[in-house]
Amino acid sequence: LVRLRSRLSRSQSTLGKGLLTLLSRDRLDDDTWEEIEDTLLTADVGVAATQELVENLRTRVKVLGTRTPDELRALLREELINLIGPDFDRTVRSVKHEEGPAVVLVVGVNGVGKTTTTGKLARVLVADGRRVVLGAADTFRAAAADQLQTWGERVGAHTVRGPEGGDPASVAFDAVKQGITEGVDTVLVDTAGRLHTKTGLMDELGKVKRVVEKHGPVDEVLLVLDATTGQNGLVQARVFAEVVDITGIVLTKLDGTAKGGIVVSVQRELGVPVKLIGLGEGADDLAPFEPGAFVDALLG
Ligand code: GDP
Numbered sequence: 001l002v003r004l005r006s007r008l009s010r011s012q013s014t015l016g017k018g019l020l021t022l023l024s025r026d027r028l029d030d031d032t033w034e035e036i037e038d039t040l041l042t043a044d045v046g047v048a049a050t051q052e053l054v055e056n057l058r059t060r061v062k063v064l065g066t067r068t069p070d071e072l073r074a075l076l077r078e079e080l081i082n083l084i085g086p087d088f089d090r091t092v093r094s095v096k097h098e099e100g101p102a103v104v105l106v107v108g109v110n111g112v113g114k115t116t117t118t119g120k121l122a123r124v125l126v127a128d129g130r131r132v133v134l135g136a137a138d139t140f141r142a143a144a145a146d147q148l149q150t151w152g153e154r155v156g157a158h159t160v161r162g163p164e165g166g167d168p169a170s171v172a173f174d175a176v177k178q179g180i181t182e183g184v185d186t187v188l189v190d191t192a193g194r195l196h197t198k199t200g201l202m203d204e205l206g207k208v209k210r211v212v213e214k215h216g217p218v219d220e221v222l223l224v225l226d227a228t229t230g231q232n233g234l235v236q237a238r239v240f241a242e243v244v245d246i247t248g249i250v251l252t253k254l255d256g257t258a259k260g261g262i263v264v265s266v267q268r269e270l271g272v273p274v275k276l277i278g279l280g281e282g283a284d285d286l287a288p289f290e291p292g293a294f295v296d297a298l299l300g
Pocket of ligand 1: 193
């Protein structure tokens, strides 16, 4: 929690502290509630969620009558956790099944941290005793396959790659085949994220998925979004969701933004849980997303 707190310090000082300071005012008048609303909106919580939170808080504060800072903090904590949704299943489905290894596709626009996330996730799984094969299906960014292979070597996983500019679907297919041959638990496939034309992306990602499914089901499609891009990230999320069924969201670079509220808006946008969060560039900086711990870190 200490580490999470320090990595989320930018969101904590703006969102968490901001809300607590406003709530501790002597009089919670309309202006204060408006400021609370602004604070939430600035942190990218989103309009509908912000209104819902403020309404719930207002009602509960009224009902409560007397209020101590501790009571208010507890109320805020509870409402924030409710907003994030404590009931989502946030496990990354990575357990091998009868037909073969679990297959995880990692998708997202270039630069959001896809390759890094794939590498970090491999590390987490291997540390957990799983055997992993990596597929470098981002054949368009020259350095991506090298980068992924370096991660693979670090964790002792084979990286399947193709010729530069080659067909991503064929690399993905080969990676799963390799995973079956080696009898590993999980195959993680890093995909290309060129978004210049939606149809291009649609064709490519759709094909990757279809081709991989010749071996068996795809267990997870993780959409990686850069938390620092705000509304832009939501636009990307929408485009990807039209192309493939997203099963989980990875929010990266939460260490570099005060807009931690994006967790709420992106989940609402897609109706899919945030499963992992990126908290830095280091190998250990990928964490499972736990609403309680996240809110505790935000509230400092
Ligand atoms: P890709 O093009 O989506 O595969 O992106 P990369 O994995 O190459 O990452 C792009 C940059 O973002 C790299 O410099 C990463 O180190 C950095 N990055 C990835 N995840 C995080 C994170 O959670 N926090 C921070 N601060 N940087 C990150």
